[in-house]
Amino acid sequence: MTFWKSLFAAPGTPAAAGRPREKEILLAEKPYRNGETQQIYFSTSRDIDLYELEELCLAVGWARRPHRKVRKAIENSFLVVSLWLERGAQRRLIGFARATSDHAFNATLWDVVVHPEFQGQGLGKTLMDQIIRELRQQDISNITLFADPQVIGFYQQMGFLTDPEGIKGMFWYPR
Secondary structure: OOOOOEEEEOOOOHHHOOOOOOOEEEEEEEEOOOOOEEEEEEEOOOOOOHHHHHHHHHHOOOOOOOHHHHHHHHHOOOEEEEEEEEEOOEEEEEEEEEEEEOOOOEEEEEEEEEOHHHOOOOHHHHHHHHHHHHHHHOOOOEEEEOOOHHHHHHHHHOOOOOOHHHOOOOOOOOO
């Protein structure tokens, strides 16, 4: 059972009082007995530290990638979203995803990741809901992604279909 309760309070509302943030949504809050509060934010505006992103990707077992290529991928993305854990002055990247797009009809999601410590608490679903909402606000109607076999069920629960209408993806790789 998860201790996170979704608040979906927009920045500047009483639930997010004292935290004026552009393009950020308070998703969850957990108070501690000592008076501190731990919060999780969804963001479309925070800069991504490549070392933090690398740590997050390594935590889920992904291969290390060159920072210059990751930076270029992020810079050329249509949308970059992230999940942040904050407790006091400390912040930690715990989720990430990005989308490329033709800016009219289609977008493809890439690098969807939630830290293992936070999986199974609904944050992956929330991350996906938010990125889909952001893309739909841009009038993107066709959203695709590539999924490892072990997570196909997760994406199917989100409404993604495998091979809709018999469409088969094709790939070209250098020999």
